[in-house]
Amino acid sequence: MHLYDCTPAPSPRRVRIFLAEKGLDLPRVEVDLAAGEQYGDAFRAVNPRCTVPVLQLDDGTTLAETLAICSYLEACHPSPVLLGHDALERARVLEWNARIETEGLQAIAEAFRNRSRGFHDRALTGPEPHAQLPALVERGRRRSIAFLDMLDARLADVPYVVGNHYSLADITALVAVDFATWIKLEIGERPHLARWHRAVSARPSASA
């Protein structure tokens, strides 16, 4: 089993943190996204969607979505629990993970990819070209600010995103909040978000 990775990119960092929390160390194959390696024939044979992370099992089977990879790893290595301790907490992890993907990661990517020179015609992930749209830079930025405000309000009530336990939702949120600095959005005057960010960033997994 090995992981197709790209060290600077947000999405595969989620899997690296998840692995570190589980105490697992997998062989990694670095894919140079900045050089466009994901669009080459060799990587397309692994994942025609041209994205990382991809988990490849020893029989060649691939999983190419972060949530799918984490679900598989949790089933094989249940401890510590990162996808919820009971039916309701499991549902909450999925709810918050999806919400943070949409309102956080996608919003920040919208602002970032529609402006950066390196993403010309690559405003969306995937094999098909999509032109950058200047209006989406501003929309993505507004959505990203709303996301940080929402997360600050949520963390006023609870120590971790889903409640009392650290989970994949915290991992996704940490990666999103750090990704927001790529569009020059900082935590700033959001005290609950700042307290949580200090705590989750201090875990050894955060540097994975």
Added chain:
Amino acid sequence: MHLYDCTPAPSPRRVRIFLAEKGLDLPRVEVDLAAGEQYGDAFRAVNPRCTVPVLQLDDGTTLAETLAICSYLEACHPSPVLLGHDALERARVLEWNARIETEGLQAIAEAFRNRSRGFHDRALTGPEPHAQLPALVERGRRRSIAFLDMLDARLADVPYVVGNHYSLADITALVAVDFATWIKLEIGERPHLARWHRAVSARPSASA
């Protein structure tokens, strides 16, 4: 336990089909999205994100993401299995469900919401207004066509989206393919998609 629903909308239909496959019947509260009821104070108290479906438990707890709702229902009512029979199939269901949400439902919504008069300043779901962008109508349409082609290719190899078993991924795909008709995209000359669509549409759950 009851479900906040909107009969004509794609997302809550996923939960209704899931419930029907489980043989469950829940009380439903209809939310009139066309009239903007989701933005009113009464519904915001249920879900500040202004979306349906929402599952409300008897203690008042709410779940407001389709995947989270289905995960909770599967835990409470495991049979028939709709989220995968083993670790790998569970991961596959999550992978395909996420992929169909992004490449299918989101793409079709992009084309639909950026054009329709009823979605003026509502190009995205949620409480914040977002202006319609004409460039996204065309982008969403191109992405939706690519989605139908991708699904046809996938279904050349397997009877159901994740392989041999009907699952939530088929439900999400069925709702997406039917939603595509809202932007006048039909199955057309895609024989594998057509075969699968006939099969899943013939299940009694499809009319839920």
